[in-house]
Amino acid sequence: xxxxxxxxxxxxxxxxxxxxxxxxxxxxxxxxxxxxxxxxxxxxxxxxxxxxxxxxxxxxxxxxxxxxxxxxxxxxxxxxxxxxxxxxxxxxxxxxxxxxxxxxxxxxxxxxxxxxxxxxxxxxxxxxxxxxxxxxxxxxxxxxxxxxxxxxxxxxxxxxxxxxxxxxxxxxxxxxxxxxxxxxxxxxxxxxxxxxxxxxxxxxxxxxxxxxxxxxxxxxxxxxxxxxxxxxxxxxxxxxxxxxxxxxxxxxxxxxxxxxxxxxxxxxxxxxxxxxxxxxxxxxxxxxxxxxxxxxxxxxxxxxxxxxxxxxxxxxxxxxxxxxxxxxxxxxxxxxxxxxxxxxxxxxxxxxxxxxxxxxxxxxxxxxxxxxxxxx
Amino acid sequence: xxxxxxxxxxxxxxxxxxxxxxxxxxxxxxxxxxxxxxxxxxxxxxxxxxxxxxxxxxxxxxxxxxxxxxxxxxxxxxxxxxxxxxxxxxxxxxxxxxxxxxxxxxxxxxxxxxxxxxxxxxxxxxxxxxxxxxxxxxxxxxxxxxxxxxxxxxxxxxxxxxxxxxxxxxxxxxxxxxxxxxxxxxxxxxxxxxxxxxxxxxxxxxxxxxxxxxxxxxxxxxxxxxxxxxxxxxxxxxxxxxxxxxxxxxxxxxxxxxxxxxxxxxxxxxxxxxxxxxxxxxxxxxxxxxxxxxxxxxxxxxxxxxxxxxxxxxxxxxxxxxxxxxxxxxxxxxxxxxxxxx
Numbered sequence: 001x002x003x004x005x006x007x008x009x010x011x012x013x014x015x016x017x018x019x020x021x022x023x024x025x026x027x028x029x030x031x032x033x034x035x036x037x038x039x040x041x042x043x044x045x046x047x048x049x050x051x052x053x054x055x056x057x058x059x060x061x062x063x064x065x066x067x068x069x070x071x072x073x074x075x076x077x078x079x080x081x082x083x084x085x086x087x088x089x090x091x092x093x094x095x096x097x098x099x100x101x102x103x104x105x106x107x108x109x110x111x112x113x114x115x116x117x118x119x120x121x122x123x124x125x126x127x128x129x130x131x132x133x134x135x136x137x138x139x140x141x142x143x144x145x146x147x148x149x150x151x152x153x154x155x156x157x158x159x160x161x162x163x164x165x166x167x168x169x170x171x172x173x174x175x176x177x178x179x180x181x182x183x184x185x186x187x188x189x190x191x192x193x194x195x196x197x198x199x200x201x202x203x204x205x206x207x208x209x210x211x212x213x214x215x216x217x218x219x220x221x222x223x224x225x226x227x228x229x230x231x232x233x234x235x236x237x238x239x240x241x242x243x244x245x246x247x248x249x250x251x252x253x254x255x256x257x258x259x260x261x262x263x264x265x266x267x268x269x270x271x272x273x274x275x276x277x278x279x280x281x282x283x284x285x286x287x288x289x290x291x292x293x294x295x296x297x298x299x300x301x302x303x304x305x306x307x308x309x310x311x312x313x314x315x316x317x318x319x320x321x322x323x324x325x326x327x328x329x330x331x332x333x334x335x336x337x338x339x340x341x342x343x344x345x346x347x348x349x350x351x352x353x354x355x356x357x358x359x360x361x362x363x364x365x366x367x368x369x370x371x372x373x374x375x376x
Numbered sequence: 377x378x379x380x381x382x383x384x385x386x387x388x389x390x391x392x393x394x395x396x397x398x399x400x401x402x403x404x405x406x407x408x409x410x411x412x413x414x415x416x417x418x419x420x421x422x423x424x425x426x427x428x429x430x431x432x433x434x435x436x437x438x439x440x441x442x443x444x445x446x447x448x449x450x451x452x453x454x455x456x457x458x459x460x461x462x463x464x465x466x467x468x469x470x471x472x473x474x475x476x477x478x479x480x481x482x483x484x485x486x487x488x489x490x491x492x493x494x495x496x497x498x499x500x501x502x503x504x505x506x507x508x509x510x511x512x513x514x515x516x517x518x519x520x521x522x523x524x525x526x527x528x529x530x531x532x533x534x535x536x537x538x539x540x541x542x543x544x545x546x547x548x549x550x551x552x553x554x555x556x557x558x559x560x561x562x563x564x565x566x567x568x569x570x571x572x573x574x575x576x577x578x579x580x581x582x583x584x585x586x587x588x589x590x591x592x593x594x595x596x597x598x599x600x601x602x603x604x605x606x607x608x609x610x611x612x613x614x615x616x617x618x619x620x621x622x623x624x625x626x627x628x629x630x631x632x633x634x635x636x637x638x639x640x641x642x643x644x645x646x647x648x649x650x651x652x653x654x655x656x657x658x659x660x661x662x663x664x665x666x667x668x669x670x671x672x673x674x675x676x677x678x679x680x681x682x683x684x685x686x687x688x689x690x691x692x693x694x695x696x697x698x699x700x701x702x703x704x705x706x707x708x709x710x711x712x713x714x715x716x717x718x
Binding site: 004005009073263280287294298301311360366373375376 | 377378379380381382385442597600601608609611612613614616617618620621622624625628629630631632633635636639640643652655658659707708710711714715716
């Protein structure tokens with residue numbers, strides 16, 4: 001049992017640390033500003049080209065084939081350098097890796113991994129949130145293509161996306177979980193309209209909704225077999241629950257460092273409440289860092305993820321929201337100079353208990369799949 | 377990095393689990409079963425677990441704090457009413473001071489608020505002290521201020537014990553109690569050496585808290601499956617499921633940070649190990665209180681009776697939480713380590 005770097009890990013860490021000195025783009029925290037999203041593609045490509053992204057994915061798709069504990073090192077060094085977190089595309093990569101044919105993997109994964117192709121995820125709909133299997137977007141076969149009609153919502157990065165990993169109903173007569181298929185849909189076509197949705201902290205570049213009005217996608221772009229959509233969606237959302245996949249430890253660590261700096265330099269509030277909230281933010285972030293180390297170590301033996309992703313999602317959520325409370329406690333609601341970055345970080349943190357599956361759904365999964373409590 | 381247990385560490389966990397499954401406290405009446413308690417003490421004595429921090433060659437401990445934590449977690453889970461934390465800390469202090477091993481079972485004494493090791497000046501205790509794991513010991517180690525460091529001294533314990541934790545009774549040592557010198561050949565302890573031993577105590581009590589949470593949660597899940605209301609097992613109700621799910625998540629988070637704290641004791645300098653242990657302590661202490669309270673709630677009226685084991689877990693958690701610094705002291709240490717001092 002050892003949290004310390006091996007010789008190879010330490011060499012990697014030092015190389016990354018040295019590289020970051022000159023290549024940190026200094027973007028604002030992802031949760032607070034549209035400028036982050038505007039700069040994200042360039043950051044993704046820079047990080048990838050320098051050999052610091054896609055570490056645990058197979059070399060055939062542009063990854064490095066390294067153990068996933070290397071991602072912990074990346075998160076720690078990005079935090080220490082106050083650099084932006086690594087791009088959160090791992091859950092899409094895992095979905096395509098597990099369910100895509102060799103053709104699909106070779107066609108789509110290199111661009112997703114190296115950041116040249118931008119992707120969004122079209123799962124949720126206005127009437128299909130937690131109850132995802134009730135989704136109504138249809139894909140109807142016409143010759144060698146499918147025609148897509150439907151309405152997707154909470155579609156992160158829809159404004160910048162080249163591709164959408166879309167979940168649609170291909171067999172309306174099948175039981176609801178079985179009639180779904182997944183597609184890689186090209187976003188640049190006239191029959192697709194996307195609209196940004198403004199979040200409670202004012203940012204407009206993350207959330208969107210997408211209307212598919214007779215959009216076309218080649219049948220070859222189906223990911224997995226017809227009817228495999230639900231299974232693919234479960235792969236994707238289970239990885240979307242994992243802080244190790246998302247790289248959020250770096251995001252929280254960076255914000256905690258900023259809050260500590262604000263308090264040390266006498267800016268912001270430093271009353272007992274603010275100090276206690278900041279201390280808890282430090283503790284929670286440290287817990288999550290240790291927890292990700294533990295989870296990714298378990299993968300060294302090839303243990304794949306299971307329902308414990310819901311445990312991780314709840315820990316990640318509590319951490320983000322504890323850091324959020326510290327941000328508003330330290331930053332206050334009427335910040336000096338009108339810089340409301342910390343207030344916006346707090347407001348953004350409320351989404352964490354909804355996105356990727358609500359905390360209530362995660363608790364159901366923990367109770368039924370891990371604690372094996374009886375179903376009602 | 378690979379934070380999985382080694383095969384040897386896995387075997388140690390299994391051995392400790394085996395002992396508490398045979399000889400731990402399962403019902404409240406077990407506390408009065410002298411035969412069982414004697415057998416447990418004998419099993420722990422024979423295992424050598426209390427000697428994990430005695431010196432091997434070069435003064436290094438025989439085993440790392442990770443092994444200590446592995447044993448502590450299982451003892452906590454099984455509500456083991458045996459001296460482990462006190463004996464381990466005493467052995468570690470003697471090792472660091474280069475003092476010869478204790479001839480008789482020994483423990484440590486803490487300040488009255490449990491937040492630090494007890495200390496003495498001019499041969500008597502500076503204030504009221506509290507000895508951990510006092511029922512099986514006649515002496516407890518305390519710090520003796522000397523020059524710019526500390527020596528070790530020993531205070532005699534009275535047989536009168538009590539305290540919140542019914543599985544690990546404490547003994548009060550009045551202010552002014554006589555403190556005898558031990559082994560004149562021993563070295564003075566530096567503040568770093570003391571910080572390292574404090575880190576060990578924090579990490580060990582965190583592991584105990586993780587074990588307490590596991591034991592309490594298992595019991596509550598069993599109850600939720602067997603107790604029926606409205607014609608259904610109460611564990612099928614979402615309100616109960618969410619309480620228990622949160623408890624599991626808190627236990628898992630605690631386990632991750634406690635594991636790191638235990639590793640840090642021997643792998644990092646004391647200036648880093650202490651804040652790592654403090655962060656773990658704050659997290660585990662708050663988590664354990666929440667988990668034990670939820671377990672009482674799931675048991676309903678039964679959970680509020682003396683006969684239900686739930687309060688033994690809560691009481692054990694209360695003591696482990698406060699040993700060498702509770703939530704408040706730990707948060708303070710975390711802030712100070714980041715330069716956000718008073």
